[in-house]
Amino acid sequence: MWKRAPVILGITSLLLACGGAPGSHSRNALDSGAHYAAAQKWAEAGDAVEALRSLEASFEGGLSSPMGVVTDERLSSLVADPLTRPSVRELLSRYVRESEAMLVTAKEPGDQIIVEGVIVDELSGAPISGAVVELVHTDRNGKYFSEDGTWNPRLFGYLKTADDGTFRVTTIKPGGYEDEEGVDVPTHIHFSIEATGYRAYGSEFLFDDDPMLIADALHQAGLERLRVAKRQAGSGVPAYLVTIPLQPLTN
Numbered sequence: 001m002w003k004r005a006p007v008i009l010g011i012t013s014l015l016l017a018c019g020g021a022p023g024s025h026s027r028n029a030l031d032s033g034a035h036y037a038a039a040q041k042w043a044e045a046g047d048a049v050e051a052l053r054s055l056e057a058s059f060e061g062g063l064s065s066p067m068g069v070v071t072d073e074r075l076s077s078l079v080a081d082p083l084t085r086p087s088v089r090e091l092l093s094r095y096v097r098e099s100e101a102m103l104v105t106a107k108e109p110g111d112q113i114i115v116e117g118v119i120v121d122e123l124s125g126a127p128i129s130g131a132v133v134e135l136v137h138t139d140r141n142g143k144y145f146s147e148d149g150t151w152n153p154r155l156f157g158y159l160k161t162a163d164d165g166t167f168r169v170t171t172i173k174p175g176g177y178e179d180e181e182g183v184d185v186p187t188h189i190h191f192s193i194e195a196t197g198y199r200a201y202g203s204e205f206l207f208d209d210d211p212m213l214i215a216d217a218l219h220q221a222g223l224e225r226l227r228v229a230k231r232q233a234g235s236g237v238p239a240y241l242v243t244i245p246l247q248p249l250t251n
């Protein structure tokens with residue numbers, strides 16, 4: 001079961017022989033990788049409890065890309081299973097560190113898009129680095145999840161803004177849906193943002209090329225109060241840019 005361990009140890013020995021310092025960073029990286037490999041094996045063996053435990057150990061050990069979990073085929077059962085999905089989200093929210101991530105696997109039906117966000121100070125316009133961003137959206141058919149029961153979204157992301165206040169995700173264009181009163185709502189992505197020194201902010205952003213917005217004067221009139229991702233010029237995967245301001249906390 002642990003056939004890869006000697007290979008990993010071999011690489012570490014080589015690094016040390018080449019002058020690498022035996023510091024905590026390399027030890028953590030080793031631990032993290034070994035725990036991640038264990039998580040993959042446990043997930044494939046159908047032991048979700050041990051898989052989640054190993055995953056947390058790998059995050060704690062400093063895994064550089066926790067969000068890679070959602071596109072890792074070997075861990076796909078953890079996200080697909082509605083019973084373990086909330087635990088994956090909780091872990092990702094706690095160990096968030098990437099400013100760029102894929103939110104969907106290559107198998108996810110739908111049209112791929114890129115969304116870049118910039119989190120800024122509402123008063124100064126200065127970018128806010130280190131802001132934690134949660135994103136949630138529907139699949140192509142407008143569904144957050146397919147099983148019965150409590151809120152348990154299947155497509156999500158946890159990002160931490162870079163030094164220039166940005167995050168960047170590749171995902172699919174969400175599908176629209178009817179609200180509880182049977183009214184169609186425009187395509188949107190929910191966000192929730194926390195940053196030190198700022199009021200937490202949760203809302204949603206729309207897309208400026210949404211035919212529903214363009215056709216609906218009421219929505220048009222309300223756009224100034226909402227966040228709207230703007231389609232960027234260029235060919236290839238459609239890219240959008242959304243700016244989200246945060247309100248500074250006052251003493």
Ligand SMILES: [Fe+2]
Pocket residue numbers: 188190
């Ligand atoms: Fe929604």
